Amino acid sequence: MSTISSSLFDVNHLDALSNQTTCIHRIDPRVKLLTTLVFIASILSLNKYQISALIPFAIYPIVLISLGNLPLKYLLRKVLLAAPFAFFIGIWNPFLDTNILFNIGPVFISGGWLSFASIMIRFTLTVFAVLALIGSTGFNAICMALEKLGVPRGFVVQLLFLYRYIFVLTEEASRMVRARSLRSFDGNGMGIRVFGSMIGNLLLRTLDRAQRIHTAMLSRGFDGEIRLAYPLKINVWDILFLLGWSALFILMRFYSLPHLMGDLFSGLVK
Amino acid sequence: MHMADALISPAVGGAMLAASAGLVVHGAKKLKEDMDDRVVPLMGVLGAFIFASQMINFTIPATGSSGHIGGGMILAVLLGSNAAFLVMASILTIQALFFADGGLLALGCNIINLGFFSCFVAYPLIYRKIAGKNPNRNRIFIGAIAASIAGLQMGAMGVVIETWLSGVSDIPFTGFLLLMQPIHLAIGIVEGIVTAAVVTFVWKARPEILEITGGPASNYPTSTRKILVGFAISAAVIGCTLSWFASTNPDGLEWSISNVSGKELKAPETGLHAFLAKLQQNSAAFPGYSFKEESAKPGGKATIAESGKDEAWGSVNAGTSLSGLIGGSATLLLACLIGWFLRKFQNRSRV
DSSP, rough: HHHOOOOOOOHHHHHHHSSSSSSSHHOOOOHHHHHHHHHHHHHHSSSSTOTTTTTGGGHHHHHHHTTTTTOHHHHHHHHHHHHHHHHHHHHHHHHHOOOOOEEEETTHHHHHHHHHHHHHHHHHHHHHHHHHHHEEEEEHHHHHHHHHOOOOOOHHHHHHHHHHHHHHHHHHHHHHHHHHHHHTTTTOOHHHEEEEEEHHHHHHHHHHHHHHHHHHHHHOOOOOOOOOOOOOOOOOOHHHHHHHHHHHHHHHHSSHHHHHHHHHHHHHHH | OOOOGGSSOHHHHHHHHHHHHHHHHHHHHHHTTOOOOOOHHHHHHHEEEEEOOOTSSETTTTTTTTTOOOOOOHHHHOOOHHHHHHHHHHHHHHHHHSSSSSOTTTTHHHHHIIIIIIIIIIIIIIIIEEEEEEEOOHHHHHHHHHHHHHHHHHHHHHHHHHHHHHHOOOOOHHHHHHHHHHHHHHHHHHHHHHHHHHHHHHHHHHHHHHHHOOSSSSTTHHHHHHHHHHHHHHHHHHHHHHHHOOOOOOOOOHHHHHHHHHHTTTTTHHHHHHHHHHHHHHHHHTOOOOHHHHHSSSSOOOOOTOOOOOOHHHHHOOOHHHHHHHHHHHHHHHHHHHHHHHHHHHHHOOO
């Protein structure tokens, strides 16, 4: 029960973060979406044994989170919550790929551990980037961006509708769950039979609601076409943001900054 | 079983994203053609219903664990293939954005695994065939279970194939398959029972809904075949193009190591490297150990070091690796410092 309200709160909170006016929030949503995609693609195109070249990419989520005034601790918790799948797929690598690639003193590092570390770093970077995107843009703006980028309107309307009613129906579901758990002792009534009719009832209420919404839409002049007004404008800063970051990602993809810096260090010592 | 960005390669992610984008366009177009404007709010609210019902857990008999529904099949029965596919895609998009379930590039994989197979394959080819035009309780029950199992098996297979093609995880293909399929057989049975329960409930309480939202039964097989062919072609074309691009570039690691080692070899006897190399020579359990020898062993698994690239691999020594490590930490530190500075700057400009 607590999970329902907390995950609802999560969605709310993440979207509320987008109601700020920092310089990151002011960047055009299309630009941020495309930049995030370039970011993810450049990270994923790196070889799976490469760790040091991944690290410089942290600069993008770090800049977005700091300039966008997003709460780091909260985002970190969300990243950890989502980690299990990547972790359980990745954790096999150390056992399957035991080729020793190099050693640091007496510690020998196998390819499996390298690629496992690489998977987890990739995971952290990509998830942070997506969370920073939504936290600095907001869902409605992302939907606008999607339509402007050519996603069919039917799908965009579906996204907006879905997002709007998630809150309503989840609250309804959480009331039902509360009612069930208050009446359930020793796990009685938690089985599939009660669940089936609960879901069924929720579904009937949902269908009724859809009916009412449709009537309300009709009475406001709905003719099958949804019109969306988007005040989006791309300015010079947006273009600079997109090109600058993309150039940096591609540069970092081909030139490993840590290796260059390592060389620099050894040069200084010399 | 949401695929994560971290486990896929750009070629696989891109191909799947393109294929699912094509399906979304197709679905939206079809939906507009046979527009029943009641469907618009219905789709939105039913998507939210799946979301909400995923938050209601139930105990699975005999196991003691609890589960929740996936919902693809319920949506397909209530809305028909195209609308259900769009709803599933929208649910997965929101999960990717807000819950970090899956990722932006992996979204295509997830839409194919969880949306395409149940809505465009299992529903028209299995559920509709079994349930028929005049469903009864048994037909609904058998159809829902068979279609749910088939949909989830195909989805799990999709996860395995995508993971294998991406090559980021080392899990062998057959091993992963043997792990995933039985798990999803169990999940499929539970999902099928729940789907059957919900559909039967609606069928008893509001039989007209299944007739209205299910749409005409006539043109499903042909459109499905068209979609399947289109999907296969687009995935093949895009996959081949992208992987060709990927393979004409040298792999990142080999490229950067040969790059770095080219420099390293010129001045190995000075600086930190020499010191560390000496340290390593003295402290290592196997002095002079390097990857090349290991990979050159007949029994050793030379997974990445192909012939002809041994030159570059041979020069992976503790020095270079450590310089990478030091450089990496320094870079991370630098990035965090920049972040800290920007945050300070941001706070000041706000006040």
